[in-house]
Amino acid sequence: MSPSVLSSRALVLCAIGIALNMALGQAVSFLNLPIFLDSLGTVVAAVLCGPVIGGLTGLLTNLIWGLIQGPTAAFFAPVALVVGVAAGLLARAGMFRSWWRAAVAGVVIAVALSVVAVPIRIFLFGGVTGSGADFAVAYLLKVGESLFGSVLVTVIGSNIIDKVATAVLAWAILRGLPARSLSDWPYLGHSRA
Amino acid sequence: MGPDAARRSFHCASPLTKLALVLAVAAMLPLWPAPVLLAGLAAALAGGFLLGIGRILLARVGALMVPTGIALAIVQGMLVPRGAPARLGALAYYPEGMAHAALVFLRLSLILAAGLVFVMTTRPGDLARALDAAGLPPTVSYLLTAPLSMIEAIAEEIRQVRDSLHLRGLRGRGIRGRLRHLGAMTTPLVRNLITDAPMRAELLDMRGFRALPRRSLLDPPVESRAEVRLRRGLVGLALVQFGMLLL
Numbered sequence: 001m002s003p004s005v006l007s008s009r010a011l012v013l014c015a016i017g018i019a020l021n022m023a024l025g026q027a028v029s030f031l032n033l034p035i036f037l038d039s040l041g042t043v044v045a046a047v048l049c050g051p052v053i054g055g056l057t058g059l060l061t062n063l064i065w066g067l068i069q070g071p072t073a074a075f076f077a078p079v080a081l082v083v084g085v086a087a088g089l090l091a092r093a094g095m096f097r098s099w100w101r102a103a104v105a106g107v108v109i110a111v112a113l114s115v116v117a118v119p120i121r122i123f124l125f126g127g128v129t130g131s132g133a134d135f136a137v138a139y140l141l142k143v144g145e146s147l148f149g150s151v152l153v154t155v156i157g158s159n160i161i162d163k164v165a166t167a168v169l170a171w172a173i174l175r176g177l178p179a180r181s182l183s184d185w186p187y188l189g190h191s192r193a
Numbered sequence: 194m195g196p197d198a199a200r201r202s203f204h205c206a207s208p209l210t211k212l213a214l215v216l217a218v219a220a221m222l223p224l225w226p227a228p229v230l231l232a233g234l235a236a237a238l239a240g241g242f243l244l245g246i247g248r249i250l251l252a253r254v255g256a257l258m259v260p261t262g263i264a265l266a267i268v269q270g271m272l273v274p275r276g277a278p279a280r281l282g283a284l285a286y287y288p289e290g291m292a293h294a295a296l297v298f299l300r301l302s303l304i305l306a307a308g309l310v311f312v313m314t315t316r317p318g319d320l321a322r323a324l325d326a327a328g329l330p331p332t333v334s335y336l337l338t339a340p341l342s343m344i345e346a347i348a349e350e351i352r353q354v355r356d357s358l359h360l361r362g363l364r365g366r367g368i369r370g371r372l373r374h375l376g377a378m379t380t381p382l383v384r385n386l387i388t389d390a391p392m393r394a395e396l397l398d399m400r401g402f403r404a405l406p407r408r409s410l411l412d413p414p415v416e417s418r419a420e421v422r423l424r425r426g427l428v429g430l431a432l433v434q435f436g437m438l439l440l
Contacts, residue, residue: 014336126293
């Protein structure tokens with residue numbers, strides 16, 4: 001990794017993103033919305049600094065979460081890495097320039113993360129995680145869907161609203177940053193209309 | 194070695210040695226059959242009781258694994274066709290599926306128990322110090338400790354923003370209201386953090402964060418030769434088990 005990619009500024013943003021993921025993940029529960037918002041820091045870091053920092057922020061969030069709460073979160077660290085990398089690449093493609101593009105980016109992120117999350121859920125957890133989403137897996141299996149199909153539909157279904165909300169919120173936050181922020185975060189230029 | 198001495202030794206052991214133990218346990222999972230994993234789980238739980246964290250460990254493993262176990266039994270034992278079905282009263286199930294569910298349950302329970310023993314006996318700061326002493330770049334320990342020191346401040350700021358929104362009458366009723374509330378809560382918080390980031394980075398640089406040659410620790414962790422040998426042994430055991438998987 002070149003020093004410019006992992007500059008002190010990017011490092012601090014990474015740490016802020018990790019802390020934000022953890023704090024917001026707990027704080028939004030009181031709003032009773034069907035979202036986790038535990039990857040807002042990852043998406044913000046990815047849009048400001050690119051896929052490497054975005055991926056690192058996601059990966060470390062789950063690893064540190066695993067250090068504090070137990071290893072279950074750490075198993076899903078590759079999923080969080082994909083969220084950050086996908087968000088960074090989508091930002092480079094200009095998908096955070098307007099709210100509707102950000103919403104599409106959220107859908108793409110949800111689909112991309114399922115590529116990693118589904119095998120982890122099936123091979124490590126036998127298709128279940130002990131959460132409410134297991135009811136959906138059981139229902140889909142009962143109506144004749146395969147285990148892979150059931151888990152895939154459940155993972156995408158449970159993540160799509162969250163990732164669209166996260167991406168649109170990240171767009172709303174970043175569009176309000178002053179123009180001089182571009183000098184601090186040159187990668188943000190990809191997301192300015 | 195008596196129970197008290199064993200407890201002291203484990204609590205004082207280097208986080209890297211404990212991590213090596215977790216690695217050796219993780220390498221066991223895909224390799225060994227259910228009885229070995231069950232023995233490993235029993236040993237981890239007994240170790241927890243020996244270390245004085247047994248009740249909390251058991252409660253946390255139970256809270257996470259009981260719903261997972263029930264879901265595994267239903268999904269793998271009753272819904273996914275695997276081998277010939279059997280009947281238990283009105284219930285049809287697949288004995289092979291139940292055996293697979295039990296294996297997955299034991300794998301998850303064992304790594305969860307081992308991971309929780311590590312988590313409950315190790316402070317993140319100690320792990321960062323051990324990584325520093327092992328010669329890893331300061332970036333690693335910064336990324337491990339800085340977020341933990343920021344979480345409480347961010348959570349406090351979220352509470353303050355939420356309270357001020359409530360005082361202004363923004364309660365967030367209905368889905369649209371709650372979404373607006375969420376935006377109003379997170380936008381100023383995240384923008385402030387982003388605006389502060391360059392200043393925090395300058396402070397890091399001014400303190401010689403990346404200065405070379407690297408500075409040594411004021412109080413480096415002390416390790417006995419026996420512990421270093423034990424750690425190497427555990428890493429070796431993990432590698433042998435991973436190697437056996439490839440055969």
